[in-house]
Amino acid sequence: MSDTGYKRLTRGRARAERIASRTAKVQPNPAPPGPAGGQYQPLTDADVQKIVATAFHILATIGMGDVPAVLAEKATQCGATLTPEGRLLYPQSMVEDIIDGAAKSFMFYGRDSKHDIEVGGDRVYYGTGGAAVRTQDLDTGDYRESTLQDLYDFTRLADTRTNISWFTRCCIATDIHDIHDLDINTAYTLAAGTTKPVGTAFTLGSSVDPIIDMFDRVLGSTGKFAEKPFCKAHISPVISPLKYGDDAVEVTTACIKRRVPINAIIAAQSGATAPATLAGMLAQTTAETLAALIMVNVFERGYPMIFSNWPLVIDLRTGSFAGGSGEIALLNAGAAQISNWLGLPSGVASSMSDAKAVDAQMGAEKALTAVTTGLAGANMVYESSGMTASLLGASFEAFVIDNEMLSHAYRMIRGIEVNDETLAFDAIEQAVNGEGHFLGSMHTMDAMQRDHFYPELANRDDPRTWSDNGSVAIHQTANKIARDILTNHKPHYIDDVADAAIRQHYNILLPRQH
């Protein structure tokens, strides 16, 4: 599989390349995004039901605190009750009714329709997330503060990588100090750097309207964004344990008004803001994600929302968040299984290494969490590329390496097709009675590119060749590839007229490219 995404510079050129690749021998991708997951089930069905029953019980008897007045009003109309202490209790029948009416899948659009993805069912897609305040410098290997330029660089890197199905901003431009400017410029940079579906957080509810207005300008006219929303909002509507966040409702209603799909993230931390037992963690976070689902659905039943139950873990020796472990893989795989069992579009977090160096620790932590959450059938696996240092850091090298690792994950999720052709009885008989091997046979040639993924970064040389070629480690290979892409792929997917208009109305801090 040759990843030619980074050559996609202009439409004319892309078309020419498409034609060329059709006439030439097209390499099929044996491990495309979107395969059906669920082969790995960390929980038995009975245990899923026990956890969900506990979540229902939590919502019915402990309920949610710090309830915004407008939500209390809407929710009590739907069957919730408000206790004298101000906690909102959701009876099980109400929660089940909300789940019944909730969006089970929705189309998440790219600005280029080839990037559209349908979220839900058993389809698995990897993409990014994160809010790294530090970026690993490509020159020094050290971490420094993340900038708007870094965000643009990560965005265009994502634009070229096959396995990043959407790009949620992975770092925070810490060189922008005004919060409104930060929201605007983050959104602008995403639109400039990729035509894939994107995502961002709206720090302020008041940022939603101006940003969607800007996106309408990018698309050419007012109301265009609402037709095919290409950006989703990451909101964190719950403060664990079991309280609503202050501005959750404000951002939610602003998003609904402008048709921005909502990614409602519960990011409780095991042992700190949720139980340290895995089952208890999942019971509470399932309850909290349901509380988010209720909040969205009482405003608009069936509104597109990703049920993002991201159970996080702290290292109880230090109290610091730690993202790369068997526990976090288990928890997020379990969360995916529970969300899918409820029939809701599931989002989880993976590939959150604690390593700073792009080393064997990083490779192992990312692979074990990414592969298992994908096999568990998570519809959207967040944080899956480039995140390092327990989500504090982002790395271009890691980004490039992760993309290739995800091909192995996709290959695994695709699974093993079993039919007469693949069972190969005839091919085996032929080999035994003929050449005595399978090399070069038609059956082998057909399977070679259809069924096998061939990595480009991973080194498969023998030790001597590897040594003769300079004993290169994969982060060095990735460093070169990242540099090549950043040197050659400088998209600006906002046309001149729109760009000029946007710059007139907004304080855009990213220089126009070219």
Added chain:
Amino acid sequence: MSDTGYKRLTRGRARAERIASRTAKVQPNPAPPGPAGGQYQPLTDADVQKIVATAFHILATIGMGDVPAVLAEKATQCGATLTPEGRLLYPQSMVEDIIDGAAKSFMFYGRDSKHDIEVGGDRVYYGTGGAAVRTQDLDTGDYRESTLQDLYDFTRLADTRTNISWFTRCCIATDIHDIHDLDINTAYTLAAGTTKPVGTAFTLGSSVDPIIDMFDRVLGSTGKFAEKPFCKAHISPVISPLKYGDDAVEVTTACIKRRVPINAIIAAQSGATAPATLAGMLAQTTAETLAALIMVNVFERGYPMIFSNWPLVIDLRTGSFAGGSGEIALLNAGAAQISNWLGLPSGVASSMSDAKAVDAQMGAEKALTAVTTGLAGANMVYESSGMTASLLGASFEAFVIDNEMLSHAYRMIRGIEVNDETLAFDAIEQAVNGEGHFLGSMHTMDAMQRDHFYPELANRDDPRTWSDNGSVAIHQTANKIARDILTNHKPHYIDDVADAAIRQHYNILLPRQH
């Protein structure tokens, strides 16, 4: 679900250990070897049955070539037929009968009984395998030829690592040129360096008797080995596709005579000696592993044999073996599922990275294959520590890192216990109505060490601390740990009397330690 299976030796001993761990302040291991796997099922049950049916069909109609005369005689007595072309056909009823009578589990003994493991059922253990001709030097990082000293060093390293449940020699002492001397000295070094269960290949059938005689001397008297065999034989009885190897029967009968458990390994290569389609690969290799099972069981029904179906993959671009990929993880997980479905003690291969550098490629390839084959329930996961360079190399640094990675794998396989205590409803209610968090609560403290694994090598510092401490990558940490162990742990688990006698009778090339 707490699987304490690895302690399940005798009832009295288990009780004594429980009491001991209550009185001492033992840190419990939250991720011990031997958990129950099977949560990941790459194949549907229907697909498993199709693959097995094809394997039966292959054995009944294509059969096995190059049949040793003694095997042909025994097998035809059991219902097999020999074609005019000399191929041995096994009717399905005969194969099913062999499976019925085969050993379903057996005890694999350590010389120290705390290392005993029961192979079979749904218990998962990781251990080593491999025959690396090159070793990564701890000083230079480069690969050089493996020596007997390297083998001793790997053996004593394994002796200290919790997650290596047995040690099959992982490298070949290329400084020994005589094959008989190689067999003898390999076996001697294993016995000198560890009291864990061990494994080796007998290059010559004629090596079996002298080696078991030597082991008897190690144990103190003739016939001791046969009482609790602590070494298994790795044999490769099949030359793919579908032929018996020359000396397979000779080594097999020699092993049976001396009660050496047999690890019968099928290591066909997808696209070269087996179909390039995954289902076809599994059909053929299942047939071939069954052919090995038949070979062993016609000599002694129910003889302890590990059903080691290790489907390997070549990179069809170059024809070279490649061990780190989604395909190989899928195939070996599928092989484990099929072997377990047949009820046989399953062996697979994983953690076979193609990387030479101990880098992010290595970490990812090892983790994704190790975790998924374990979750698929393989009883014995081979090659799981230290192997590099597509099995051509072995690395002390990788060995140490892999051991820690396997704790994450074991933690995942252990799974999520769901009961009233772990569902934590009371703890949640208490946190919400009390402190507003879970830090320091009894519920949290109990879960902390019982349910969470805390890595020693993996770096979880923030980027600044990491940088202040020298920006260390995990292979550097592992290098130090490996050096420390090799400096301080110099066991010689053969007493002076036995050692002197052995040295009198055999050409022992490893210096006596101390």
